[in-house]
Amino acid sequence: PQKIANAPAGLLEVRGEVYLDKKDLAALNERQQLKGDNIFANTRNAAAGSLRQKDPLITAQRPLKFFAHSFGTGDIAADSFSGFIDLCKSWGFSVCPVRTKTTLISDVIRFYNQFDSSRHQLPFDVDGLVVKVNRFEDQRVLGVTAKSPRWAIAFKYPAPQATTTVKNIIFSVGRSGVITPVAELEPVPCAGVIISNTTLHNFDEIKRLGVRVGDRVIIERAGEVIPKMVKVVEQLGTQEVLPPAKCPSCGEPVYKEPDEVGYYCVNPSCxxxxxxxxxxxxxxxxxxxxxxxxxxxxxxxxxxxxxxxxxxxxxxxxxxxxxxxxxxxxxxxxxxxxxxxKQKPLSRLLFALGIAFVGAKTAEILADRFRTLDALKNASLAELQSVPDVGETVSQSIYDFFHSQSALDQIEKLRAAGLNFTQPKKELSGNILEGKTLVFTGELKTMTRTEAERLAKEYGGKASGSVSKKTAYVVAGEAAGTKLKKAQELGVPVLTEEEFLKLLGRI
Ligand SMILES: [Zn+2]
CATH class of the missing domain: 1.10.150.20 (5' to 3' exonuclease, C-terminal subdomain)
Known part of the structure; x- marks a missing residue:
């Protein structure tokens, strides 16, 4: 809650857990993919990654949720954990809907076993239960060790696993020529989906697992989207799996850098x-x-x-x-x-061309900087290296690409086909502050107060001298005082100078 109704006087500390619903993770990953950003493997990684963002505006855009689950400090009208959780609810915090109170340890065990089958139907991921002694007085008597309280213990569920047979191990050739071993499995259900193959990553992993075709193996889906092979339980295969000498697609000899794990097909027309x-x-x-x-x-x-x-x-x-x-x-x-x-911006085309080390983000940086494919094509190595976030390896790779005859031929063919070779100018945020009132407080570093107020006006906003509930943002510089405090009391969003400029798309 932004504001706590009937809160006790003085400091109140409520602890809890930030999480993401499963469906929100799916939607977030879809947006990440569209932007060419990293996909999160599970809700836990997504929540942790979102909190670790340096830019709080990005964190604010993530569909994070919060469950209150522990009491820190404060003068509260409860003498037990369950009483505290009820208070949290009345204050407007969300709390985990799954909980029960009992005096029997046999009930705890039964609950643990029964909940294992129903937990997957919850909108959020659950990997275990926490059992707590309810009365605060009993908790105090039990006390804490150096590491953890003696009155609470977590019971985790094992990651969902399944046993199946390796039908075959095939070698898949990626767009960079890297050869990845993939195990084809006897289809087996695991955590609600049918698993019929799993990547073995590389030949070191095959050696580590000691897996052969025909073996009985355990696979696991620990909140991960992609299943992994855990171990061989019964070695029925007789033939050790070795890296192929020839590319399974084109038959050309396979190549390996001495100090790398990957095997490559280096035939450009594979x-x-x-x-x-x-x-x-x-x-x-x-x-x-x-x-x-x-x-x-x-x-x-x-x-x-x-x-x-x-x-x-x-x-x-x-x-x-x-x-x-x-x-x-x-x-x-x-x-x-x-x-x-054909009308996609240059950044998309650059990414699509599949230049080594040029991911979606680098493609965007290059397109914004050079604006046309021809400018990038003609850039010197020094020019490429001067682009922020483009290192030596990346610039060399780009330079080599635009100096290979096959790439240049391909580019001319794409030009003749009528593809867009330019990057549109980034749209200004325009009236992002339309109808909004801002209050500036404290000392700003990169501009004067007057300049800041003019800037707010330029983007459709209005500057005011006092903070009220209607204030959209308080922009706080160094040594901000009472206005900042007032904003925090009223729950008005507070931005740093940097965040303010980011909001306007100026940095
Ligand atoms: Zn090949």
């Missing part, structure tokens, strides 16, 4: 790499060509209608109608999304 690069090009964070997933891509490759990025833009209605399962509407939809992708 079909598996081409397929992975094309799929990346069309993917959501890149050119975002809807309807061009792996099934359609395989047909296009098989028919040889597509052999490089530019060929996608040469596809015609007749080409598509020749493919299996393609009717008028589906063909037209795909052509429409291919056409629409």
């Amino acid at each position: 079909p598996a790499q081409l397929r992975a690069r094309l799929l990346h090009f069309a993917s959501r964070g890149a050119m975002d060509i809807e309807g061009l997933g792996d099934v359609v891509m395989d047909k296009l490759l098989e028919s040889q209608y597509v052999t490089d990025f530019a060929d996608i833009y040469g596809l015609t209605f007749l080409h598509l109608l020749n493919l299996e399962n393609f009717k008028d509407k589906k063909a037209q939809n795909l052509l429409d999304s291919i056409e629409a992708s």
Whole structure:
């Protein structure tokens, strides 16, 4: 709550846990993916990562929730934990809906066992229970050790596991040529989904697990989206799994850097790499060509209608109608999304090209800096290195890419196909402060008070001298005094000078 109704006088300290609902994690990950940012493996990582943000405005955008679960200090009208939780509820805190009170340890054990099957239906992830002695007086008598209280203990549930058989271990070739071993499994249900394969990451991992085709293995999904192999329980396979000598796709010899774990296919015209690069090009964070997933891509490759990025833009209605399962509407939809992708900003195209070390973020930085593909193409190594956040390895990789004949040929073909090679200017936030009243207090570092007030006006806002409930933001500089205090009392959001400038999109 921003304000606590009927709060006790003086300092009140309520402790608890910040968490994310499962469906909010899914939505957050979708947004992260669109922006080309990292995907969170589970709700715990997402909550912790959101709190660790240096920029509180980012934290504020995350769908975080809070359960009050422990009492710190304060003069409260309760003599037990359950009484305290009831008070928290009445003060407006949310508390975990799952709790029970008992005097029998057998009830605790029964509750633990029964809850294991129903906990997955809750909107949030639960990995265990905490059992607490209820009366504060009893808690005081039991006391605490150096590490933890003697009156509370956590009972965790083991991570969901399943036992299955390894049917095969295949080698998948990524767009950079890296060869990843993947275990194909006898399909097995685990934590609500059917698992039929799992990545083994690399050949060191295979050695560590000692896994062979035919083995019985345990797999686990510990809140992770991707299952992992835990160990071999029964070695039934006879053949040790060794790195392939030849690329499973093109048959060229496999290459390994002496001090790296990865094995690579370095053949530039390897079909598996081409397929992975094309799929990346069309993917959501890149050119975002809807309807061009792996099934359609395989047909296009098989028919040889597509052999490089530019060929996608040469596809015609007749080409598509020749493919299996393609009717008028589906063909037209795909052509429409291919056409629409031509207008994507330069940052998307740069990411789509799959230059080594250039992820979505770096692509955006480069596009904002150079504005056109030709400016970037002609940039010297020194110019590339002078871009903030672009290190030596990255700039060398970009430089090499734009000095390889095959890349230059590809770029000219894409230009001829009519792709946008420019980056639009970042839109100004415009009237982001429309109708909002701001109060500046304390000493600002980068501008005077008058300049700050003028800036607020420029973005549609209005500056005021006093804080009230209607104040949208208080911007607090060094040595802010009573106005800051008033803002905190009224629950008015307080921004630092830096956050204020960020809000306006000026830094
Ligand atoms: Zn290959």
